[in-house]
Amino acid sequence: MSSAETNHFWQFSLDFYQRDGVAEACLTLQDRLGLDVNILLYAAWMASQGRTASAADFERVDLLVAPWREEVIRPLRRIRRWLKEPGPDAPAGGVREYRDGIKSAELDAEKIVQDMIFASHVRTKKPGGDGPGDIRAALSNYLKMRDVPPDDDTVRELDAICAAFDRLVRTGGRQSGS
Numbered sequence: 001m002s003s004a005e006t007n008h009f010w011q012f013s014l015d016f017y018q019r020d021g022v023a024e025a026c027l028t029l030q031d032r033l034g035l036d037v038n039i040l041l042y043a044a045w046m047a048s049q050g051r052t053a054s055a056a057d058f059e060r061v062d063l064l065v066a067p068w069r070e071e072v073i074r075p076l077r078r079i080r081r082w083l084k085e086p087g088p089d090a091p092a093g094g095v096r097e098y099r100d101g102i103k104s105a106e107l108d109a110e111k112i113v114q115d116m117i118f119a120s121h122v123r124t125k126k127p128g129g130d131g132p133g134d135i136r137a138a139l140s141n142y143l144k145m146r147d148v149p150p151d152d153d154t155v156r157e158l159d160a161i162c163a164a165f166d167r168l169v170r171t172g173g174r175q176s177g178s
Helices: 008-017 022-033 037-048 055-082 092-123 135-146 152-170
Strands: none
Touching: 008 022, 008 037, 008 092, 008 152, 022 037, 022 152, 037 055, 037 092, 037 135, 037 152, 055 092, 055 135, 135 152
8 A cells, every 4th residue: 555545444443443332342352252353443444335344355354464463463462461560560650651662563553454454455345335334244244254153242342333333324424522
């Protein structure tokens, strides 16, 4: 992707992730089930583009990003989380500053993953629809692809993502109060 090309997926993700309930739901699904937050956001972004992501779409994207997720993002996340309580003898200010650097590196890695997904999308782009895609069907396709049965807790988290998406569609992409 050229530096002049705007990654619309990243811009969408930055907005959508901060909507009520989205971050919490995504992180819960990540921690409980090992789902990929970037792929959950991809499902929502595709729906915002008028497409319902299929299991094949998720398989393609998952294969693309798995090395980065396993070798870069998860290790950085593990370190960042460990640094929340590094022990009584660690200098708090120095640890906090170091943890902030790790957090920044983790976010940079997430952006690289989303750049990869977006570039892949641009190469394989299929036409979108006139209205939003079916976010519920897309998330269901992702769970099927990952072989995750939707228990009550999972459904509750997915419902939070879908509700935020529905609000996004109703407001035309605007945050409440903006």
